[in-house]
Amino acid sequence: MIIEVSNLKKSYGPLVAVNNLSFHIEEGEVFGLLGPNGSGKTTAINCMLSLLDFEEGSIRIFGKEMQPDAYDLKKDIGVVMQEVAVFHELTVYENIDYFCGLYVSDKLERKKLVEEALDFTGLQEFRKFLPKKLSGGLLRRLNIACGIAHKPKLIFLDEPTVAVDPQSRNSILEGILKLNKEGSTIVYTSHYMEEVETICSRIMIIDKGEAIATGTKEELKSMIHLGSKISFDASTIEEAQLEKLASLPHVTEVKKNGTFVTLRASEENGTLESILAFLKAEQIPYNNIHSEMPTLNDVFLEITGKELRD
Numbered sequence: 001m002i003i004e005v006s007n008l009k010k011s012y013g014p015l016v017a018v019n020n021l022s023f024h025i026e027e028g029e030v031f032g033l034l035g036p037n038g039s040g041k042t043t044a045i046n047c048m049l050s051l052l053d054f055e056e057g058s059i060r061i062f063g064k065e066m067q068p069d070a071y072d073l074k075k076d077i078g079v080v081m082q083e084v085a086v087f088h089e090l091t092v093y094e095n096i097d098y099f100c101g102l103y104v105s106d107k108l109e110r111k112k113l114v115e116e117a118l119d120f121t122g123l124q125e126f127r128k129f130l131p132k133k134l135s136g137g138l139l140r141r142l143n144i145a146c147g148i149a150h151k152p153k154l155i156f157l158d159e160p161t162v163a164v165d166p167q168s169r170n171s172i173l174e175g176i177l178k179l180n181k182e183g184s185t186i187v188y189t190s191h192y193m194e195e196v197e198t199i200c201s202r203i204m205i206i207d208k209g210e211a212i213a214t215g216t217k218e219e220l221k222s223m224i225h226l227g228s229k230i231s232f233d234a235s236t237i238e239e240a241q242l243e244k245l246a247s248l249p250h251v252t253e254v255k256k257n258g259t260f261v262t263l264r265a266s267e268e269n270g271t272l273e274s275i276l277a278f279l280k281a282e283q284i285p286y287n288n289i290h291s292e293m294p295t296l297n298d299v300f301l302e303i304t305g306k307e308l309r310d
């Protein structure tokens with residue numbers, strides 16, 4: 001087991017930021033911590049890194065208790081923090097070389113690793129640039145290169161894609177999967193459910209410092225019984241017809257907002273067909289019909305009663 005957190009509790013004065021948090025992360029996982037802003041993700045990471053002390057619980061990394069002076073554990077950990085932390089007077093190359101040098105003293109070996117990190121983050125052509133000449137997305141890529149150049153076994157990435165352009169975002173996400181393929185276990189925090197769904201093998205959803213659900217995205221979605229969502233535009237549909245729709249097999253909910261009708265179905269198979277057959281039989285004109293599987297936002301909404309997004 002790479003990480004084992006048991007009953008972690010951390011407060012800032014009267015505010016309990018993380019409460020009774022327990023989870024484990026196995027080697028090779030991309031583990032996602034998904035929660036809205038202020039839900040305690042960064043606090044949990046900082047406790048795992050022994051950057052913060054905590055009142056209750058225990059944290060074991062690589063099978064050993066994590067301590068502020070556990071340098072033997074820390075050398076195998078890479079950290080990419082939310083705030084970009086690079087030296088503004090050093091070039092892109094020199095920054096990566098500096099951070100890599102904290103772990104790798106052999107010059108030749110380090111040169112190879114820095115070149116690989118430049119390739120990996122697509123920063124080769126910017127190697128001589130000072131950070132102030134980089135766009136926000138490139139600066140975040142530099143932040144990542146500095147955190148991962150020494151090829152750590154375990155990498156923490158805290159919201160690495162906040163405020164980056166879509167191209168850099170995709171390149172960051174692809175890069176994380178590549179690091180994972182090359183053998184690193186990843187802990188990834190985000191409040192973007194799409195990212196977490198795309199790259200994480202297992203996800204813990206947190207809210208107000210507490211874990212509300214943990215599992216693969218399929219497991220999380222099967223915890224709720226929302227099934228798929230089917231929507232269409234039907235300006236002439238009548239109240240009595242909406243009631244009939246609600247009584248079709250597997251339809252669990254029907255809502256109308258303006259001309260837009262949204263149904264929830266507990267079963268994917270055959271439901272869309274029976275809705276289409278009903279609309280045809282009742283001669284109800286409709287447009288833009290589409291069906292969506294539930295998202296992690298639906299899971300969050302069902303459990304907490306609020307949206308994941310701010």
Ligand SMILES: Nc1ncnc2c1ncn2[C@@H]1O[C@H](COP(=O)(O)OP(=O)(O)OP(=O)(O)O)[C@@H](O)[C@H]1O
Pocket residue numbers: 012015017035036037038039040041042043044159191
């Ligand atoms: N140093 C601090 N002192 C007091 N309160 C803090 C401190 N750091 C965080 N908090 C509070 O603790 C709670 C959890 O914050 P934390 O930063 O861990 O959440 P988060 O999920 O990482 O959110 P974000 O994505 O916005 O960083 C929030 O209510 C935050 O305001």
